[in-house]
Amino acid sequence: MTTLVTGGAGYIGSHMVHALVDRGEEVVVLDDLSTGFDAVLPENARLIVGDVGDAAFLDRIIAENDIDAIAHFAGSIIVPESVTNPLKYYSNNTVNSCTLIGAAVRGGVKSFLFSSTAAVYGEAGQDLINEDAPLAPMSPYGSSKLMTEVMLRDAAAAHGFKYGILRYFNVAGADPKGRTGQSTKDATHLIKIASQAAIGLRSGMSIFGTDFDTPDGTCVRDYVHVSDLIQAHVLALAHLQDGGDSFTANCAYGHGYSVREVVDAVKRVSGVDFPVELTGRRAGDPPSLVAESKRIRSLLGWQPQYQELDTIVSHALAWEDHLRKRNSKP
Numbered sequence: 001m002t003t004l005v006t007g008g009a010g011y012i013g014s015h016m017v018h019a020l021v022d023r024g025e026e027v028v029v030l031d032d033l034s035t036g037f038d039a040v041l042p043e044n045a046r047l048i049v050g051d052v053g054d055a056a057f058l059d060r061i062i063a064e065n066d067i068d069a070i071a072h073f074a075g076s077i078i079v080p081e082s083v084t085n086p087l088k089y090y091s092n093n094t095v096n097s098c099t100l101i102g103a104a105v106r107g108g109v110k111s112f113l114f115s116s117t118a119a120v121y122g123e124a125g126q127d128l129i130n131e132d133a134p135l136a137p138m139s140p141y142g143s144s145k146l147m148t149e150v151m152l153r154d155a156a157a158a159h160g161f162k163y164g165i166l167r168y169f170n171v172a173g174a175d176p177k178g179r180t181g182q183s184t185k186d187a188t189h190l191i192k193i194a195s196q197a198a199i200g201l202r203s204g205m206s207i208f209g210t211d212f213d214t215p216d217g218t219c220v221r222d223y224v225h226v227s228d229l230i231q232a233h234v235l236a237l238a239h240l241q242d243g244g245d246s247f248t249a250n251c252a253y254g255h256g257y258s259v260r261e262v263v264d265a266v267k268r269v270s271g272v273d274f275p276v277e278l279t280g281r282r283a284g285d286p287p288s289l290v291a292e293s294k295r296i297r298s299l300l301g302w303q304p305q306y307q308e309l310d311t312i313v314s315h316a317l318a319w320e321d322h323l324r325k326r327n328s329k330p
């Protein structure tokens, strides 16, 4: 069994590569290193630097490495950028995924995991969001991912491969063994930004909006530890490879935290009371996104281990500290 991990040098994909290598499985990583880093990969992982949108290149990789499963993490991920530059998102997330699915079909790949997102749902109110909730993306990013979901379902029905679509909510934290984490420069994610403020890489941070219709006025999100998310992928691959049906499932815990609660947790865990400014809303932020997570738990037997917010925060802080030390080396 050899799995092709696209985007395997990125934040989430690199955790998948470590998990598969830890299990003694064969892995090939395809990444163009546009936002990824080869330094986070295990030494024995094979990295091919190149573009997921190159059909002939993909055909060769799949044939030469006898690929029977693909975990497709590669993509562009910044929601506000997708609003100002939508075609970049339709090109890299939708068109390139279409090319990859085509290569998978030609190469006889049997299982395909896809990184989708809670952004396919749009405005959802304060209830838990289940997989049958209306799909109404509020950004080109969400639309670009939803189109790939549709392509995967149609191609699987026509060509007979199995897919698992995982809709991630807010992925956070880092490898508990400290081997990889979110290394992206200029990241916009809340827990990373607050962690950088705590370790002194930023003078402080802003809370975007305190007038949402939520218990404390700040946005509520379902933060899922990246290692728990990856455990769901490992189970999902086994499910498909053992003959299980294709599926679409949310991936998060079903528990929301407000921005204020997250900032307080980072201050508590780090012991640093960094300055926080209250500012206006950031464009496109839905007030609340919390997953109904019954499907993934019952279908895959997923049992997350790191759902405590303080654990997620402490792993994020440890990785930020590691990056700071690495970057300060002469």
Ligand SMILES: NC(=O)c1ccc[n+]([C@@H]2O[C@H](COP(=O)([O-])OP(=O)(O)OC[C@H]3O[C@@H](n4cnc5c(N)ncnc54)[C@H](O)[C@@H]3O)[C@@H](O)[C@H]2O)c1
Pocket: 006, 007, 008, 009, 010, 011, 012, 013, 030, 031, 032, 033, 034, 035, 036, 037, 050, 051, 052, 053, 072, 073, 074, 075, 076, 077, 092, 096, 115, 116, 117, 118, 167, 168, 169, 170, 171, 172, 184
């Ligand atoms: N981070 C989150 O909270 C979150 C939430 C929902 C969904 N997702 C999805 O998870 C996936 C991984 O996200 P991430 O946070 O690890 O982002 P990331 O930017 O760290 O990783 C993406 C990786 O894909 C690579 N890549 C991008 N375009 C490529 C191309 N055309 N060819 C080859 N490689 C390419 C990048 O170099 C990078 O290594 C994405 O598809 C994203 O949409 C992430």
Ligand SMILES: O=c1ccn([C@@H]2O[C@H](COP(=O)(O)OP(=O)(O)O[C@H]3O[C@H](CO)[C@@H](O)[C@H](O)[C@H]3O)[C@@H](O)[C@H]2O)c(=O)[nH]1
Pocket: 077, 079, 117, 118, 119, 168, 169, 170, 171, 188, 189, 190, 191, 193, 205, 206, 207, 208, 209, 219, 220, 221, 259, 282, 285, 289
């Ligand atoms: O400096 C900051 C950064 C963020 N926030 C707020 O924190 C919340 C979470 O923001 P962020 O961490 O940027 O995540 P989201 O915008 O919720 O988006 C993430 O989670 C989505 C799924 O829920 C995915 O689709 C996206 O890819 C992923 O970036 C939002 O209310 C932000 O306004 C702040 O107040 N200050």
